[in-house]
Amino acid sequence: MTQELVKAFLKPLQKEEALNLTGGKRGRITIHEVASAAGVSISTASKALNDTGRMGAETRERVKRIAGEIGYRPNALARGLLSKRSFTIGLLTTDTYGRFTLPVMAGISDALVDHGVSVFLCAIEDDPALAQTHVDAMLDKQVDGIIATGKRLDRRLPVDLSNLHVPVVYAFTEGTQNSVTFRSDDEQGARLAVEWLAKIGRRRIAHITGPEEFFSVRERAGAYHEVAGHREPVLYGVWSESWGHDAVEQLWKRPGEKPDALFCGNDQIARGAVDALRERGIKVPQDVSVIGFDNWEIVAAQTRPPLTTVDMELKELGRQAGLTVLALAEGRPVEPGVRKLPCRLVVRQSCGGKPPGNETKE
Amino acid sequence: MTQELVKAFLKPLQKEEALNLTGGKRGRITIHEVASAAGVSISTASKALNDTGRMGAETRERVKRIAGEIGYRPNALARGLLSKRSFTIGLLTTDTYGRFTLPVMAGISDALVDHGVSVFLCAIEDDPALAQTHVDAMLDKQVDGIIATGKRLDRRLPVDLSNLHVPVVYAFTEGTQNSVTFRSDDEQGARLAVEWLAKIGRRRIAHITGPEEFFSVRERAGAYHEVAGHREPVLYGVWSESWGHDAVEQLWKRPGEKPDALFCGNDQIARGAVDALRERGIKVPQDVSVIGFDNWEIVAAQTRPPLTTVDMELKELGRQAGLTVLALAEGRPVEPGVRKLPCRLVVRQSCGGKPPGNETKE
DNA sequence: ATTGAATGAGAAAACCTTTTCTCACTTGAC
DNA sequence: GTCAAGTGAGAAAAGGTTTTCTCATTCAAT
Numbered sequence A, B: 001m002t003q004e005l006v007k008a009f010l011k012p013l014q015k016e017e018a019l020n021l022t023g024g025k026r027g028r029i030t031i032h033e034v035a036s037a038a039g040v041s042i043s044t045a046s047k048a049l050n051d052t053g054r055m056g057a058e059t060r061e062r063v064k065r066i067a068g069e070i071g072y073r074p075n076a077l078a079r080g081l082l083s084k085r086s087f088t089i090g091l092l093t094t095d096t097y098g099r100f101t102l103p104v105m106a107g108i109s110d111a112l113v114d115h116g117v118s119v120f121l122c123a124i125e126d127d128p129a130l131a132q133t134h135v136d137a138m139l140d141k142q143v144d145g146i147i148a149t150g151k152r153l154d155r156r157l158p159v160d161l162s163n164l165h166v167p168v169v170y171a172f173t174e175g176t177q178n179s180v181t182f183r184s185d186d187e188q189g190a191r192l193a194v195e196w197l198a199k200i201g202r203r204r205i206a207h208i209t210g211p212e213e214f215f216s217v218r219e220r221a222g223a224y225h226e227v228a229g230h231r232e233p234v235l236y237g238v239w240s241e242s243w244g245h246d247a248v249e250q251l252w253k254r255p256g257e258k259p260d261a262l263f264c265g266n267d268q269i270a271r272g273a274v275d276a277l278r279e280r281g282i283k284v285p286q287d288v289s290v291i292g293f294d295n296w297e298i299v300a301a302q303t304r305p306p307l308t309t310v311d312m313e314l315k316e317l318g319r320q321a322g323l324t325v326l327a328l329a330e331g332r333p334v335e336p337g338v339r340k341l342p343c344r345l346v347v348r349q350s351c352g353g354k355p356p357g358n359e360t361k362e
Numbered sequence C: 001a002t003t004g005a006a007t008g009a010g011a012a013a014a015c016c017t018t019t020t021c022t023c024a025c026t027t028g029a030c
Numbered sequence D: 001g002t003c004a005a006g007t008g009a010g011a012a013a014a015g016g017t018t019t020t021c022t023c024a025t026t027c028a029a030t
Helices: A002-022 A031-038 A042-050 A057-069 A076-083 A101-115 A128-140 A186-199 A215-228 A241-253 A267-279 A314-329 B002-022 B031-038 B042-050 B057-069 B076-083 B101-115 B128-140 B186-199 B215-228 B241-253 B267-279 B314-329
Strands: A088-093 A118-123 A145-149 A168-171 A180-184 A205-209 A234-236 A261-264 A289-293 A308-311 A337-341 A344-346 B088-093 B118-123 B145-149 B168-171 B180-184 B205-209 B234-236 B261-264 B289-293 B308-311 B337-341 B344-346
Touching: A031 A042, A031 A057, A042 A057, A076 B076, A088 A101, A088 A128, A088 A314, A101 A118, A101 A145, A101 A314, A101 B118, A101 B128, A118 A128, A118 B088, A118 B101, A118 B128, A128 B101, A128 B118, A145 A314, A168 A314, A180 A314, A186 A205, A186 A215, A186 A261, A186 A289, A186 A308, A186 A344, A205 A215, A205 A241, A205 A267, A215 A234, A234 A241, A241 A267, A261 A267, A267 A289, A314 A337, B031 B042, B031 B057, B042 B057, B088 B101, B088 B128, B088 B314, B101 B118, B101 B145, B101 B314, B118 B128, B145 B314, B168 B314, B180 B314, B186 B205, B186 B215, B186 B261, B186 B289, B186 B308, B186 B344, B205 B215, B205 B241, B205 B267, B215 B234, B234 B241, B241 B267, B261 B267, B267 B289, B314 B337
Parallel strands: A088 A118, A088 A145, A145 A168, A168 A180, A180 A337, A205 A234, A205 A261, A261 A289, A289 A308, B088 B118, B088 B145, B145 B168, B168 B180, B180 B337, B205 B234, B205 B261, B261 B289, B289 B308
Antiparallel strands: A118 B118, A308 A344, B308 B344
């Protein structure tokens, strides 16, 4: 037993010296260093660190301890070369502004960081050539998968991802046949908003929204009609504050009874509407309730009064997209199709009805 | 000559068959496939594709052509393993909101995409553990460098990057000793704003800004005093619309002559100020000029009237940070120190003076 | 004809890690 | 005292690419 011990202590020293003389490399610490410091072979070191193979418990512990002490971290490139997994995914987005991409990104990162996966972010405007460049770069780097995201549910990315040999998941953008797509349930979100207005006693609910060619606009308008009926008009326009402002002008110029609630297609429109109402001396929420869509903090929370609005839970959407692409990368089966994630109502002060306080934060 | 040709055509075919039989691999196309398809060795294929080594022009062309035809793309992992360059950098940010990070990111990506470099985006709130996790993951993946960015010039990231063996560049956040840091020249930006107001004839310029503990607030206030003197007060507050609103109330409640211009610390404050002025029946820009800071499109362009504001050129800042980290990664020398990048005045309608039209877009 | 250089192309090592296979040694049973 | 089984650990291959070294051939010059 003593002999073995002596051997065990002599051997590493010899190797160490030899190695230090030859390879005074400035580079990172490799498993080579660990092995020689621990007086074992590379294979044993590897097996010790990965809890695989057969070896004495003492050896395993010693290798692990020494690896920790000298700060060994395995080279992901070398590991990936063999395992065919780079622990890297690509996020492709057309939303340069970041309004939708950032929460999605946060969710993805959040879901994947525990799995050691990093995310390449590539903002491709609507430039097919740029998109292709980025996709190529990602594939060269052996990404385990790609998540495509955009700023519109009904738009495709300017690059075809359908025949890649890595899994692709679509989030908040239109996917291809037989792909997995995550999107918000705008219908349910709109219903949530209108039902809330109804619940707090509003009866004349108008809907001011974006361009009718947006799929989500039509979906939201559909749900609005289902719940609110057809008593008040739907005003289609653009996604801007000034349109919200103008729409209120239009509504209040019409003869007859005025709406007692406005369901707006996004927070910017809602904000424009609130401003217009205030200018007309109409009190929000006492006289008219206003509800937005998106829960874009910077707009919704800074409006006076702060906007009650519908949150599309984009972070959760990103989280699920991340987990899904990971599952696909690991070969686990995933049912293709479109998954609609429910929206959530964020109650602030622009509707009245219920006191603030249950407002959930981002 | 004919014999050689025949040989050249026979050889690849034989090899091809052999390879197809043995290795019906589902994986990507490797240089192996290129070599056998072209009837040359791997080494020759590599040299042909990289324009290195000695070989006949015809061989080189043939290899290149065939590589193109069968869609060969080199495996960046394998390449990186040898070359010690992963053509990957990490972007670390504490700005989860993306207000500052996104333009910076766009600039970095823009500058580096041509060099084949991809960017890992890691949003670390203020969580040191999360930050360390991300940094470790990046280092494991052998990033060629790291860019650290934040939402405040005078704050450090919650993780120490000073002794990494990869280059680190700081952008819009405080760097460490002997590092390269890029930041906006807030002093010059503020001067730009105040001088513009003076130029269009304003004499009583007040300054409504953020918390005094922000370095950039003090810098901007300093420049403001230099140009405008001390006739009007500086109102320190928070970075919100409501503070802009309140500050105007304060200013107009005071006895005596009122300001004819407001230089605001950011666009949100400016917007709140504009709203407050309108509520008081004061016309912008006829009675009072208002100027913001940040050129945050979503706020600046949607304000009525649209805000004249100072753009910090964050995209350019990102571009330079990207090129710098690349230079460092390639071993080119870079002078350490803080580089201040000039701001740019974006003229919209909230100041009057000059008709709109020279507004530059993002 | 023989040498020398120049040319074209391949063999092999290297990068770092994981995994499979093999080998030597110990232990318990006969 | 021999055998079988079990145990601990190392050798070697693999992954895809680049690079250096070596070899064989050609051609010009002696």
